[in-house]
Amino acid sequence: MGSLRLALGLVLAGGLTAAGLVAYNGYASFTQPGPLDATRRVVVEAGMGLEGIAERLTEANVISDPLVFRIGAKLTDQATRLKAGEYEFPPGVTMQGVLDQLNTGDTVVRRLTIPEGLTSAEVVTLIEAAEGLVGEVPEIPAQGVLLPETYHYAWGDSRADLVARMRASLQAALDELWIGRAEGLPLETPQQAVVLASIIEKETGVDGERALVSSVFINRLNRGMRLQSDPTVVFALTEGAGPLDRTLTRADWQIEHPYNTYRIDGLPPGPIANPGRAALAAALAPAESDYLYFVADGTGGHAFATSLAEHNRNVARWRRVRDGLTE
Template sequence: MRGALRFFLVLIVTGALLLAVAGLLAYQAYEGEGPVKEETVVLIDRGSGVRSIAAELKEQQVIDDALVFQVAARLTGKAGRLQAGEYEFPPGTSLREVLDKLESGDFVVRQVTIPEGRTSYEVVALLEGIEVLEGDIPELPPEGSLLPETYHYQWGDTRQALIERMQQDMQALVQELWPERIDGLPLETPEEAITLASIVEKETAVASERPMVASVFINRLRRDMPLQSDPTVIYSLTDGKGPLDRELTRKDWEVEDPYNTYYVNGLPPGPIANPGRESLEAVLDPAETDYIYFVADGTGGHAFAQSLDEHNRNVRNWRRIRDGEDE
């Protein structure tokens, strides 16, 4: 009798020890360092079940055992809450961390920067080149309707949704800045401000110059002088589909096109690009100057002038620099 009791006690103790060991191993498998050795990005397709998710993670060496993953997902109640998406797993990610990430939808967040002064055609082409975005952009957005900025997106976002965010941001910016404009501007609508800002954007990449460049065009509009902006000529020649693959000529200035501000007085019928915040601010609050001319100065900036004689001197100086005659 005592022998039988002793036997059962041994069985109980042994079973308890085995359970303890199994529990410890399970805990280590769940909480311990995972097999992934370097940052690994895994894409979980829509409609994937726990079995296919486990297989993909095992193939990418994020987990050691697909069956263990499935068991852990079901025991923790996470199996039905794992989300499709693009995930990044750092080295040593544990099984628990993998499940938590997939359950919470801690997706990889990407970003795209839309440079100031790109045309809508160029912005659409940029988005079309991003493979993880989905869908087409059914029609070209109106020129000047997109705010150049850095935008975040995830796998599965649509290109059209990103375009709509850019448009909403531009509308919000204009609604913010238009009421703060200075008095007496020769601009009647926010759309005219965007048009002029797009010209300023294309004329200079030097942020500190934009209020000066804006003042030149504002002064010309007030005096009913043609704007004579080369970027508007380029836009009329290319339809905004990219840079001109040659130098402008005097003959180009004579092109009969409403966007050619050598050919028409005043503003063109619409923007020639998508301007950024700084160009819009410059147009709505330009520098106070009497300048009506400017030309490149050879340093990346521009030389400004109040008279034609002064401007011609600046032009001659620029040509000497351009032709390598300046010491």
């Protein structure tokens, strides 16, 4: 290998073409499978330079000889076009293959999934824990301004920029859905739609129920009835920091708070979480129903009712299921 290094050094010094690599048996080393025996990710940082990149790849066992790599990069005219980022290299990748990947900037696409219904503090916690993002989130955003979905990002992307993308996504979805909203809704502004959607989001995670839950709240608003939504009470107790670590009590329903919909008329002053697109759509296109009440049915869904008497029977049935009693 020492004679090969010497020969390659002469090639570099003499500025020969790729044919020179072949003559000195370097080209075979440059194109044959490398030492990597399993898929591996390597971060190439901005400003590393060719020598630093070669050393980083050697340390990661992606390539076997940094000198051959550097010469190959120069002779293939790729040395100055290598891009920073996080790369995933397959087993046995050749030096030529590594250079091609670094030249095209074929970096790893990372994904961060934000579940529907999280508070902004909970979303920020996920963003702060996401590997590969840099910088800090300047402040916890207001509730209801971030759209929950899966976001793609690359190593080195800014956390602040990702938050800005989440804001823009929510606004774009809201603008689109507001234009196509149902007629006669008791919602005067898009912001009120977000408030209602956030309550719907916290009330049910069942896709087929969102429009029905929305219809209950719309019917109540139209009749001047209080919403009486437990998730709003939870928000009042936690101030949006996260879930409540206990069950609600009747005393909780009596607290004086602008978000306690057992005590206030109409919608609370702001969202209680970040609703997803489906909840926003349900708020603006509720099902047509006469329902005024709903309660958990013990199977993950809800039982809906048009009268208080029917609702009370559903509540009693749910309590029997909750307590493990047969009907």
